[in-house]
Amino acid sequence: MILPGNGVRIVVATRPVDFRKGPDGLAAVVQEQLGFDPHSGLIVVFRSKRGDRAKILVWDGTGLVLIYKRLEQGGFTWPTVRDGVMRVSKAQFEALFEGLDWRRVTPPRGRRPAAAE
Numbered sequence: 001m002i003l004p005g006n007g008v009r010i011v012v013a014t015r016p017v018d019f020r021k022g023p024d025g026l027a028a029v030v031q032e033q034l035g036f037d038p039h040s041g042l043i044v045v046f047r048s049k050r051g052d053r054a055k056i057l058v059w060d061g062t063g064l065v066l067i068y069k070r071l072e073q074g075g076f077t078w079p080t081v082r083d084g085v086m087r088v089s090k091a092q093f094e095a096l097f098e099g100l101d102w103r104r105v106t107p108p109r110g111r112r113p114a115a116a117e
Contacts, residue, residue, distance in 0.1 A: 010043040010093045011036070011085040012078070017046045019053060023064040026057045034085055038064070044085075045096065051075040054097070069097065077101045 017029060026046060027038035036042055039059045046055045052075040056067040076099060079086045088102060096102040 008041060008043055008090070010045070010088050010090065012045045012088055012096070013047070013085055014079050014082050015084075016049045016051075016081065017055075019046075019048050019055065023057060023066040026055065026066070027064060030057065036085075043093070045088075045093070047076065047078050051078055056097075071099050074099065077103065 030036050030038040030044050043058045053070045058065050091105045092102040095105045
């Protein structure tokens with residue numbers, strides 16, 4: 001798996017997409033339907049209708065990278081189907097990619113260092 005850096009925005013497209021689309025078709029969905037620049041380094045996770053497959057689209061600075069994953073058993077845990085996107089943390093993205101329940105991963109909260117208190 002390609003691991004995102006800490007400062008990268010990761011979003012999940014909550015509505016299933018046509019999985020026949022390739023990188024250019026998904027980039028058009030990102031731009032026209034979701035309102036993001038697909039060439040900004042943003043990571044976009046797409047779901048299939050059945051929920052057992054995921055496509056991940058990212059611009060790596062030299063081209064579009066498309067990652068496809070199908071779970072052999074079960075399905076991914078997806079957010080409720082609706083229009084738009086949902087932002088997830090790096091840890092939640094990694095759990096989703098592994099087929100785990102990403103909702104159980106809580107993003108770390110910034111805490112003031114003890115010396116500052």
